[in-house]
Amino acid sequence: xxxxxxxxxxxxxxxxxxxxxxxxxxxxxxxxxxxxxxxxxxxxxxxxxxxxxxxxxxxxxxxxxxxxxxxxxxxxxxxxxxxxxxxxxxxxxxxxxxxxxxxxxxxxxxxxxxxxxxxxxxxxxxxxxxxxxxxxxxxxxxxxxxxxxxxxxxxxxxxxxxxxxxxxxxxxxxxxxxxxxxxxxxxxxxxxxxxxxxxxxxxxxxxxxxxxxxxxxxxxxxxxxxxxxxxxxxxxxxxxxxxxxxxxxx
Numbered sequence: 001x002x003x004x005x006x007x008x009x010x011x012x013x014x015x016x017x018x019x020x021x022x023x024x025x026x027x028x029x030x031x032x033x034x035x036x037x038x039x040x041x042x043x044x045x046x047x048x049x050x051x052x053x054x055x056x057x058x059x060x061x062x063x064x065x066x067x068x069x070x071x072x073x074x075x076x077x078x079x080x081x082x083x084x085x086x087x088x089x090x091x092x093x094x095x096x097x098x099x100x101x102x103x104x105x106x107x108x109x110x111x112x113x114x115x116x117x118x119x120x121x122x123x124x125x126x127x128x129x130x131x132x133x134x135x136x137x138x139x140x141x142x143x144x145x146x147x148x149x150x151x152x153x154x155x156x157x158x159x160x161x162x163x164x165x166x167x168x169x170x171x172x173x174x175x176x177x178x179x180x181x182x183x184x185x186x187x188x189x190x191x192x193x194x195x196x197x198x199x200x201x202x203x204x205x206x207x208x209x210x211x212x213x214x215x216x217x218x219x220x221x222x223x224x225x226x227x228x229x230x231x232x233x234x235x236x237x238x239x240x241x242x243x244x245x246x247x248x249x250x
Contacts, residue, residue, distance in 0.1 A: 025249045026145050032083045033140045037076035039247060041145075046245055049076040057241050068239050075228075075235045079247075082224045083141045087134050089221055093213075094130065098123045100210035108203035109170035116170075 028046060031038040036050045047057045053069030053076075055062040064072065101123065105116035133144040229248045236243045 029144045031142045032080040078228045104203040104206035108199045113170040115167045
């Protein structure tokens with residue numbers, strides 16, 4: 001199972017990994033609404049916590065005391081806050097990445113460059129994975145294990161290598177043009193070099209800005225997930241029927 005690493009953009013955001021250290025796996029599918037938290041897997045519903053802290057495990061009602069019901073209701077409420085927040089923030093992060101990479105590589109290498117095409121394909125693939133495995137309709141929010149844990153799949157080692165090759169190829173094209181200018185008697189080599197330097201500066205500034213925006217997203221996600229995970233540890237101790245169904249795993 002892949003980790004849900006908040007900075008799922010691999011090579012482009014590797015320098016920001018320190019700020020996104022919460023690597024938490026989701027073990028089951030989640031559905032939340034104002035009425036209930038439902039946790040399930042491919043075999044069906046594992047447990048459900050309804051309003052008021054009413055708990056059922058594999059269809060069997062579990063008798064809880066007042067404190068246990070209050071804890072169960074609090075936990076369900078926190079998960080109900082986290083899930084739509086996660087969906088919104090990841091969608092926003094994908095949009096930031098898509099627009100930033102388009103501007104950065106377009107300015108540096110041109111709109112038809114290999115680097116721009118490859119990065120656009122990868123972000124589109126990540127968005128397709130995400131949208132096919134999560135939903136937010138009529139106050140009901142769902143996240144599958146696949147959506148939570150496999151987002152970085154579109155930005156894996158193979159993608160990193162392909163993107164690096166694409167960037168190097170794009171750079172090679174730029175250097176060829178500069179080389180032609182150098183050997184041309186009527187070419188302005190200094191002007192070409194200055195233009196190239198400006199393009200590289202623009203790319204760096206855009207990617208840095210993207211990193212800062214995604215860093216803020218990482219902080220929000222990490223904070224929410226850590227809070228829910230701590231509460232889950234409590235509920236598993238105080239309600240033994242849930243001890244075997246840890247939802248968030250570090």
